[in-house]
Amino acid sequence: MSFQVFGTAVARGVAIGRAVLVASSRLDVAHYFIADVDVGEQSERLRTARERVASELVQLRDALPSDAPPELAALLDVHLMLVHDEALVEASLEWVRSRHYNAEWALSAQLEVLARQFDDMEDDYLRERKADLEQVVERILRVLTEGTEEWPSALQSGARDFAGEDPLVLVAGDISPADMLRFRDGVFQGFVTDIGGKTSHTAIVARSMDIPAVVGTREGSRLIQQDDWVVIDGDAGVVVVNPSPIVLEEYRFRQRQAELERERLARLRFTPAVTLDGERVEMLANIELPQDAEPALQVGAEGVGLFRSEFLFMGRGGQLPSEEEQYLAYRQAVLAMGGRPVTIRTVDVGADKPLERALPNESRQDAILNPAMGLRAIRWSLSEPAMFRQQLRAIYRASAEGPVRLLLPMVSHGRELRQVRDCIEKVCAQLKSRGQRMGSVELGVMVEVPAAALVLRSLLPWVDFVSIGTNDLIQYTLAIDRADQSVSHLFDPWHPAVLGLLARVIQECREQNKSVSVCGEMAGDLAFTEVLLGMGLRSFSMHPTQIARVKQRVLRCDSARAAALVRDVINAEDPAAAAAAVGWGG
Structure with missing residues (x-):
């Protein structure tokens, strides 16, 4: 189904591509693509972090005093169950293998998928378990980010191979200035964020990269799904999701016209x-x-x-x-x-x-x-x-x-x-x-x-x-x-x-x-x-x-x-x- 999301236009032009979602997190984690040769290493990082968190939870449970409320032990058991749940870690490993996301990005992406499933549950108790899931993921992310002082030098390594024939656009709640710089090498054709204004640093860096961007969509990252076809209209501040063939062709024509205009301006x-x-x-x-x-x-x-x-x-x-x-x-x-x-x-x-x-x-x-x-x-x-x-x-x-x-x-x-x-x-x-x-x-x-x-x-x-x-x-x-x-x-x-x-x-x-x-x-x-x-x-x-x-x-x-x-x-x-x-x- 096609629909539109409205926001603030901050960088002119039209971008067309498949949506890549960056989930919001209370931790500022790295988001970058990896090369084929790094898939094994990133998968192992994720497994190791999972096992360390599981070990810490077991130690916490075993160290509970005899007079501790039984609810505490039960809560730790729930967290242990979530740590070992294949819907979390194994699915995150699939993001590493198929999408070439780094370990932190893969885990936060899977959190976004599961969080939406929890939100749709009718049972209040099950819906409230979303907070437990977020806490577990945050524990694993903390382990993954320990000792990470600098991001890898080849942040876009493998990104172009991953992209294949389909161009990509980035959709997020917000994008930090540091992440914006990591995505400067051209793998993304445009940006969509839930928050921000004309002078936010997401907007400033997007303009410096000369790629279309729409910010302040409020619900964009929740409404747009992974792999949706997205058109970013950076002139009107509109994001068209899963456009019809006629609308898509109209925007592709505008892209060609904009390229001709850039060529004319280059003569100055x-x-x-x-x-x-x-x-x-x-x-x-x-x-x-x-x-x-x-x-x-x-x-x-x-x-x-x-x-x-x-x-x-x-x-x-x-x-x-x-x-x-x-x-x-x-x-x-x-x-x-x-x-x-x-x-x-x-x-x-x-x-x-x-x-x-x-x-x-x-x-x-x-x-x-x-x-x-x-x-x-x-x-x-x-x-x-x-x-x-x-x-x-x-x-x-x-x-x-x-x-x-x-x-x-x-x-x-x-x-x-x-x-x-x-x-x-x-x-x-x-x-x-x-x-x-x-x-x-x-x-x-x-x-x-x-x-x-x-x-x-x-x-x-x-x-x-x-x-x-x-x-x-x-x-x-x-x-x-x-x-x-x-x-x-x-x-x-x-x-x-x-x-x-x-x-x-x-x-x-x-x-x-x-x-x-x-x-x-x-x-x-x-x-x-x-x-x-x-x-x-x-x-x-x-x-x-x-x-x-x-x-x-x-x-x-x-x-x-x-x-x-x-x-x-x-x-x-x-x-x-x-x-x-x-x-x-x-």
């Missing part, structure tokens, strides 16, 4: 971005990993405006990357850009980019209650001075290979800048004492907290450049947690307060002769190209896949005409009026 690669009235505009790229630099160059990027270094820290079981590992990563990006600037943002973890490593004790509860307001970004770096100096040393060493700019996230006052400059002085002294080379590094701040925008004039003397992070600036200005599904619909970049802050920051930077760019999602959104040009912005940093589209819009814009529209935009009474002022209907 070497065309300078100059407005109709002769204003030169810089087109920079946002990247997550060093290997993203070369593809960015191939689509016409004039440099890296944002290297999100936190992605080097994720998916490592809480183990931080060494100075040498970071240095090699930054150096790779700098060399790939061939003398063009590379802007490296210091690690920005927290909120929707969690790090497995535990926070200081006094901060854990606050981080859980409101991660967007907690110990994150520059606050976290300054609270971990050894880690911060290690990252600074790696960045400064990489600067010997080409122009590097250091970008500080979530700065809100001058004291943080002074602390950072003290750290930099110590780091440079260390490197000189070691006899290690380094270049001249420009220092910049991200304006993403309203406080930074309001006191910008006092910050500018301390820095060389400014980068506006619109995702967080909107979030904090409107008091909306962009990761909270219940209020994410209120996240609106057209809000006059947001546009007013943007105009103010750009104007102050230009008056003080400081370079300024926008590196948030607004930079790659065609709806805002003319508005930002009218505010005086001449440097845009975005996902490489967006560069050609935005460049085409810049070539068709008259910046003088755009400037005349800005006053009406920032003085609008509400977001709808602001959008209407530039003739944008949605």
